[in-house]
Amino acid sequence: MADNSGKILKSIQPGKITFPIIIGLGVTGYFLYQEFDPTVVDYFSFTLQSLFWFFVSFAMMAIRDLGYIIRIRLLTSNQLTWRKAFNIVMLWEFTSAITPSAIGGTSVAIFFINKEGVRLGRSTAVVMVTSFLDELYFILTFPLILLFIGRTDIFAFGDASLEGLPWYQNQFFMFAFVGYLLKLAYTIVISYGLFFNPRGLKWLLLWIFKLPIIKRWRPQANESGSDLIATSEEFKKWSLLNWIKAFSATALSWTARYWVVNTLILAFFGVQLLGWGEHILIFGKQLVMWIMMLVSPTPGGSGFAEWVFREFLANMVPVGTGMAMAFMWRMVSYYPYLVIGAFIVPKWIRKHFIST
Template identity: 25%
Template structure:
């Protein structure tokens, strides 16, 4: 059996096992009673929300490509977006997502150097939007992380944000060059070359961000709309269960916090961490016995359906043999 099939079936089994455990450990005597009141229209609303989010994702990619003096169609942008979902779920730490984006951008005619920069910018914009939201979340939602005060979390967030700004300015003006050279002087040559290449691409990404600030601000706004629409899946499902008087600010804030953590989890697509974190954060926000089911539905709509669409596009555009070669590298 090829490595591709092993990873694919391994992922399917992982998803089934995690989903089963999450549902089994969270159902109780109230589950069927509350599910009987579920309104199916909320599923359609959730699918509409994720569809709108994916549209903004493709739109921002098209705008970034135009800023780099290249051009792709909306259909090609859609392929990039869904391809990212596919390989991100198949690889630890979602590292394959960047590879998929690069593959589809190159297939769309974007030069490799620019494609690499665009992938970095796309990720940076999403992380920056989530980071900007963190202070507002910690200011409003007390005790989101057990054992750590929100003042401490706020301090950590602001420190990280300032550090990012310092690194961006330092890279832009060349000050970071000396630090990178100094910090890598004892590394092996191959690792040092890879780090230098990544640093060079990051500097190009920063230059692209500064090249057209007003256009990039629009792209940043689309990044935020993309993420907020996708996170709105959970409020949509809650409405279907009759949750009308919830603190929607807190719910969306916790979705932002959870998804920020998922950027740094080592499991494929954050599997396990996403479901466990969801159960912890939302167990008191939904009707009794339904938190595990909502967690699984959220992952199904937000990740697994786009994953299958990404599988279709990847096999259609590149073929099974090409994909197997990529996974065997």
């Protein structure tokens, strides 16, 4: 891990925020120009109620981060202080924001946790458990939402109607279904390796580190594997209450994240626009959007996320306001992590690599 520090530090340079910002603003600007209509402004309401719900939107993201902080402290047996847990979550989100969605910040999260004083093997196990809990939330929530809402509404794209369309001809349903199966398979593998056969997971880790390009780190991989086995034994002895707490923190984080869009709609169009059924539909659509964003090749899904939002939620907001709402959504849920990360990363690097 120490030998690989240089590459990891290079990958989280604050200067990397420029690329995703340019892509995101470029795509947003293009579509705003394409659908520009001065009368659209009349749809937006700016009142004290708007200010309240806009504040709630940011509060939802704060709750999301708080859930992650609580979870990572639980998984490390409170070895991390609140400040260290906050730094790790912000670094994690910053890395996710400047790397392609398919890669995300998970690959370097182990590095962040380890540098804050947690053993390498335990850091690996903690990241694996967080991934397991994230996927478990999706696996449990998606079928419930689908059952409650129905396929016809949740997979409608743009203004297209899916009424009467066979499920096998609905490309978005098939896309989500395949993504769901992949998430399910991944969760099963993680569960098996972490809770039933950690030695098998160590064997796989050592087999991977036979590759010439990473062979020199095989001794560290062996040590990490041994720590992973020990940590796995600890997690297997966790009480049901601890697992409930960890999953509750996970559910809190993801649910708060998905409600950001709902609160923004309330902020700009008022409470009269949508009923509870429409709010649940928006929540369900975001689950599908999340699968789509996982395959985005751009950093943090920049550009792609705005386009998907505009098309997928087009029939949930007044005509012509889709891209403006997409921009506001990213302003609340994405760009703040770029700014916060740009401040935290230099201080974190100085603390762990320069002052020591």
